[in-house]
Amino acid sequence: MPKLGQGILKGMGITLKHLFDRKITRQYPDYQRPLPERSRGMLTVDMDRCIACLQCMRICPDHCISIEQEKRDVDGSGKPKPYAVGFVIDDSRCLYCGLCVEVCPVNCIYHTEEFEIQAYNRLELARQFGERPVDPTIDPRPAVKKKKPAKKAPKKDGAA
């Protein structure tokens, strides 16, 4: 059975004090917080540097990057080199984990500071960077039949 007393009155005193404190809300569209430099926002690709190595497509945990590769002679050297003729990033699947950014050997895919992504149609979120759209259902790494590993004695017990 509760007895009204100091605990409640002390609590009420704290809320009354907070009534006159400075507000911690920042009114969003009028005030934009400066983002730290490591922020991971929307991805963007610098297609001039892309060498179509397909590393980003393989490592993406969500299969959100789809690349169609073609051998084409782009820099006039006479030798056809891999070229990404279709490059689609699907923002509705992107995890913003940054793995593709880390793995790219030429640093052509990178994060911007955009985070306000909106579209009226879900299919518009698949942004196209190359010349033509790509079928997103192509699996970058076809399934490998797994074999059960041989039973080994545990190396150490307890935690690592």
Add this chain to the structure above:
Amino acid sequence: MSLDILNQEPFRFLISFGAILFLVLNLAAVLTMAERKVSAYIQLRYGPNRVGPRGLLQPAADVFKLFTKENVSPSRADLWVFLLAPIAMFIPAAAVWLVIPFAPGAVVADLNIAIVFFIAITSIGALGVIMAGYGSRSNFSLLGALRGAAQMISYEVPLILSLLGIVMLTGSLSLVDVVNAQAGGFWHWYFLPQLPMFVVFYIAGLAEARRVPFDLPEGESEISGGFMVEYSGMTWALIQASEFASMGLISAIHVTLFLGGWQPPIDALDLGSFNWIWFGLKTALIIFTFQWIRWTMPRLRMDQLMDFGWKVLVPVCLIWLFVTAGAMLLLPSVF
């Protein structure tokens, strides 16, 4: 055809009743905004401040939205009971304002049994809650209705007992007499000789208005809306309006009975027939404390609520009644 005819019955009554209804509905709308702003400031944020200058047109936007919403009702609900329940909740909250004196001589219906009128009509609020809960025919609503019935009926006892001290001191059941007896500065107001009753009426009023810490019928966390869970659109708006109106009503009665009604705190600040400003200020202060308590405390569980009402509030009332009676006998010159 002079305007004097408007001062005759029944025109005077009809026009002032219309004015009271207008006042109550606007009070409900303004209180939704006030509640949100007070809660926001306590929680270190801004509250609605986009619609209109500093957000003052927010109630208009809310009401407009609720007008255009669909009134969904459960398919197997008892439609008569379901749809009449909000009306049954709103009318008591609006009707008692007829007997409250706003300024010297400005009371719509000067009943000489105004206190009994208040008690009787407030009891009907419990009926509205039960109608809403049973009519919805849903598990959560049923629980909310049962809790609401138990709570509101059992907290009427301390509510009524705490008034009896004032009735003894004033010698009459009329609210106009009660306010007139508190003339002469704030040391004559009844909250000083009746301090325990002041607190008990406040707490019982919180329970009658179903506010935290007594909002278990509406328990948002366990039964997500309790008796109101199946309402939407204008029916829900009417239930909310009745809740805020009854909060305003309890504050107004509290002020009238214990804090001197329209009496100014010091005689020098008497404003004559503009004393409704004092009335408004005091009522606003009590409403603010209702909201302050809501945003600070958790809610009581049902058995603790009933324990508190019956085992703490009622004995306090009874003891203080004896003390008041004894004081009136022993010091007849003062009282």
Add this chain to the structure above:
Amino acid sequence: MLREERRAREQNRGGRASGRLAGPDVRDEFGLETLEMNMGPQHPAMHGLLRLILELDGETVVRCDPVMGYLHRSKEKISENRMYPSVVPITDRIDYMNNIAMEYGYCMAVEDLLDAEIPPRADAIRALLNELGRIMSHIPSIGFLLLELGAFTPILYAFRERERIQNMFEAITGARMMFHYIRIGGVKADLPEGMPEQMWEYIEGLEKRLKPDFMDLIEGNEIFIARTRGVGKMTQEKAIEMGLTGPPLRCTGVSYDVRRDYPYGWYKNLAFDVITDEAGDVEASYRVRIGEVQQSIRMIKQILENLPEGEVMADLGRRIRPSEGDGFGRAESARGEYVVHVVSDGSDTPYRVRYRTPCTVNMQLLKEIVPGHYLPDIMPIMGLIDPVSGSWDK
């Protein structure tokens, strides 16, 4: 006959509400039935998507069956088809209030598989962020406990703290919630310039704010005490029998903490107390969580004072392809003991990953402890467990 039965049942249960439970004879004699109700997956206060099938006798709960699985996202199956580094963002999303511990457990398991040596600075940074993540999770937990009791204000003060910590995390890792910072072999990158000083300032401010904003507002409040004292009372034997870990276990008095009993990473060099409380009810779990926040503050100060220099990532080669075998990583997340078991078959992707999340086991409390309590008591008991729906469903 009836009175003896009632007395026997009362002694067995031991809860306050047991005297009001009508026995089966009374029910049949008067034609009373229990109400079977569903506190469904869509509910404002269910900590996620949980369905509770309740059988109520008036307001007393006779039977409580939790039905879990509404947020099952097959994390373990997904992990089987991703390369080892790609699994880390997946583990982030298991317990979304305390992500950093989830990554830590998985990375420890894979490092166990590879027998890797982690540089000391990486260990220290991992422990530092783990403790910050613990604060980030415990303070909103207390807020949620109070939100469900009906007090709407402490949760907003709690989220103010969480937002400030999230700002620091954003400067360090790049994201506010799904950090993806602890990697196999170390951490992704070093702390940015000025971050240790910023953390010091924040931690000292938090220490000053903890008492007036949380403890004074909550602890003495008589309504809070009335709602939480004696609710969800467990004995130590019952807690161990159910397999609880974390604050629900420590609030009964059992002193078990993976950081002290099986130390990992930088925790071998840190001095801290394991907070336990004898009472075993919801109020005790509140005290345990506040005590753990204070211990985390103490640990963060110790780490910041002696942060070692060096590199932050071990050199594990270009590709992580462990040999066949299994690895085992055991961490203390904010909700309890978190264990990851990784089985490798020699290829790029794991053969099997098993996440033993603490909430899946802690939720058994609901089935065992809730019967005998009132319906409004379910909420404080869920505050005792403090589950997160991603963590019990994976």
